[in-house]
Amino acid sequence: MVEKKQAIFDSALELINECGFHGTSMSQLAKHAGVAAGTIYHYFESKEAMICALHTDIVDKLLESLTTSDDKNLSFKERFEKRWKCIYQFHIDRPHVLRFYEQFVNSPFYFNYPKRKEIQLYFSAFFQEGISQGIIIDKNPELISGLFFGSVISALKMKFYRKVDIDGSDLNDIIDMQWKGMII
Amino acid sequence: MVEKKQAIFDSALELINECGFHGTSMSQLAKHAGVAAGTIYHYFESKEAMICALHTDIVDKLLESLTTSDDKNLSFKERFEKRWKCIYQFHIDRPHVLRFYEQFVNSPFYFNYPKRKEIQLYFSAFFQEGISQGIIIDKNPELISGLFFGSVISALKMKFYRKVDIDGSDLNDIIDMQWKGMII
């Protein structure tokens, strides 16, 4: 059943957010998700496999969200803005994701993890378009996209971790700053 | 003896970098550092206390490095550039710090952790200077400094995690992009 799997994912996000990567045990997780410990192992081979599956699930949802909201008829600047806000909103809607995601991508698990390339390529391709159109500065698109993604994460960390009050006009300021730096 | 303490810190960085935050046990750490398990508990109350002390040690070293390299006679742009490069170089010189640092600041440990404010204030104050001088855009300096720090971290992650080749001219490009976004 998909519901139990999702309950496990949701609980994992909540518990990891609160107790950290370590600090979250499988029995805790089972209890919180309302399933037996054995059930988790019916769906996932191990704790590590569950965590990797959760990460994949999140990345898939984010990429889908980005793809459906993208509109090639808009100007590149508008697409840039939309993309930035899409990632931001994704996390606002799922406030437990950020900590999990950041813990995961900074863990040695992540090294040699295939999903990594997918999201990287997705962003690089977008900025390559901008470079080809002569709008974005002609620098390594991997670099550009890394800084772009990083600026969303920075903003989210300020909001979630540091409780810096960020309103809609602040968001536009941040996006503008990022844009100004990247255009020719 | 200070050497044993430093050996424990160095080993912790190395092991956490390789095996993650969890995945690094105290017996492993003791063995790697060439001390007995009990010795670690002579210096630190617990594993968590050791990790917090390690973080404090790193932040202190970074702030000292920033303070000694700062020169108020230089132009604000030059100071901006120097500051960016100082953080970058700090990590290049200590390649095991980044993973540990990022794991730590994204863990729930970090919430309500006094050292956090110190580094935040240090950066905010710098950008407040720039704003007062009419050089930096008049936005919340916490926001500005968060994005500044974030851009260094993004660059470092690309270098260390994604093995993106970043040379000296790339660094200047990244700093330039960041600068262009932040000036009036």
Add this chain to the structure above:
DNA sequence: AAATATAGATTGAATGTTCATTCGGTTTTA
């Protein structure tokens, strides 16, 4: 200068707890 005392540093085997994982059995679903 030698002998002794003292405190702090260091050891590592022992402890009790917690953990990820298993598996024989039960319930649900198709």
Add this chain to the structure above:
DNA sequence: TAAAACCGAATGAACATTCAATCTATATTT
């Protein structure tokens, strides 16, 4: 009625931490 989903107590390994004993270095006494 068979297969798949689910349960949760049981298991053994790994873990953080402790502590009584030993060592080291320095201070104090003879």
